[in-house]
Amino acid sequence: MQLRNIGYRTGSLAILAVVFVAVAVATSAKGADDVPAPTHSSQTWPQWRGPHRNGLVDGGTWPATLDDQSLQRLWSKEFGPSYSGPIVWDKFVFTTETIEQRDEAIICLDRSTGKEVWRARWPGAMAVPFFAAANGSWIRATPACDGQRVFVAGMRDVLVCLDVQKGTEQWRVDFVKKFSAPLPDFGFVSSPLVDGDDIYVQAGASVCKLDKYTGDIHWRSLKDQGGMYGSAFSSPMVAEIAGKRLLVAQTRTMLAGLDLATGEELWSQEVPAFRGMNILTPVIVGDDVFTSSYQNKSWLYGVSSSASGKFDVHEKWSAQVQGYMSTPVVVDGHAYMHLQNQRFACINLRTGDRT
Numbered sequence: 001m002q003l004r005n006i007g008y009r010t011g012s013l014a015i016l017a018v019v020f021v022a023v024a025v026a027t028s029a030k031g032a033d034d035v036p037a038p039t040h041s042s043q044t045w046p047q048w049r050g051p052h053r054n055g056l057v058d059g060g061t062w063p064a065t066l067d068d069q070s071l072q073r074l075w076s077k078e079f080g081p082s083y084s085g086p087i088v089w090d091k092f093v094f095t096t097e098t099i100e101q102r103d104e105a106i107i108c109l110d111r112s113t114g115k116e117v118w119r120a121r122w123p124g125a126m127a128v129p130f131f132a133a134a135n136g137s138w139i140r141a142t143p144a145c146d147g148q149r150v151f152v153a154g155m156r157d158v159l160v161c162l163d164v165q166k167g168t169e170q171w172r173v174d175f176v177k178k179f180s181a182p183l184p185d186f187g188f189v190s191s192p193l194v195d196g197d198d199i200y201v202q203a204g205a206s207v208c209k210l211d212k213y214t215g216d217i218h219w220r221s222l223k224d225q226g227g228m229y230g231s232a233f234s235s236p237m238v239a240e241i242a243g244k245r246l247l248v249a250q251t252r253t254m255l256a257g258l259d260l261a262t263g264e265e266l267w268s269q270e271v272p273a274f275r276g277m278n279i280l281t282p283v284i285v286g287d288d289v290f291t292s293s294y295q296n297k298s299w300l301y302g303v304s305s306s307a308s309g310k311f312d313v314h315e316k317w318s319a320q321v322q323g324y325m326s327t328p329v330v331v332d333g334h335a336y337m338h339l340q341n342q343r344f345a346c347i348n349l350r351t352g353d354r355t
Helices: 175-179
Strands: 002-009 013-022 071-079 087-089 092-099 103-110 116-123 149-154 158-163 169-174 193-195 198-203 206-211 217-221 237-241 244-250 254-259 265-270 283-285 288-292 298-305 311-319 329-331 334-338 344-348
Touching (some): 103 149, 116 158, 158 198, 169 175, 193 237, 206 244, 265 311
Antiparallel strands (some): 013 071, 092 103, 103 116, 149 158, 158 169, 237 244, 244 254, 254 265, 283 288, 329 334, 334 344
16 A cells, blocks of 8 residues: 655645555566565554655565556545645554644544544644745644554644544643744754654754653753754654664754764764755665755765764765755665756765766
């Protein structure tokens, strides 16, 4: 199954969540042209960019082509505007919407039928700077789910935790009130990351680690001044780099590796971008980190550590390839990425060359 949000612009943007099913997979094998499709274990899509936050689905057998014969619509639902990606856990699909430029909502749907199971709604809409307003001011972050709880980031820098079965609110954190932080000009854009008993967010003019059961904040790091260059467009990653499992976060001005237990900054690297528009989620390939910024370049940075535990970051290459909003998918050492000029490119991550 593949699920996605499709936006259509009329007077406003309507979001249509559409579920398709690949049919006759077991009998449609066509030899070498077929590619893997999801196994049972990979049929959840619990957060931004999937189970591993890398945009990839593992296992199974896909039909060689996705056409009307092999891909059929099961159901569709129309919602208010949203930039969130839908997520899937077991029998549920979750998506969000902005209602009448005033409220935000998360909706739980039955995965098989599209029938609404529950919804939760709260005041949350806000205006964004004039140069971004043409692209909409609706809810942006993709929710995350651990099977029992779903975590939703609201535009006004609020993180809400709800029960998966009934939509009952378990806790919420208002980062503006909690830290007396400025409201981010573009809203809460970064998508939350669930890792074990913890949840990581880029909110409150900082990066925060929270207890997913209570919403208690364990640490706060990489504080900024808020406003136009505050908060973040990017979303964090957890990965093992240079022998240590850590959090990789991209702010409006830099990449950084943070200690998971303490939030200590282990390494950092400046990433210049027009108006601080570092939007891509960091792409981790072994001990390397790839990113691309608006109206600037693409870079691959290598991260290493010494016997004493000190980290070092160095640029492996840079290329005059400008990414924008879409984070690339990496397959066999090649990054497949949408560019600012509305083209699609394949970049060899070893050399930085287009292929």
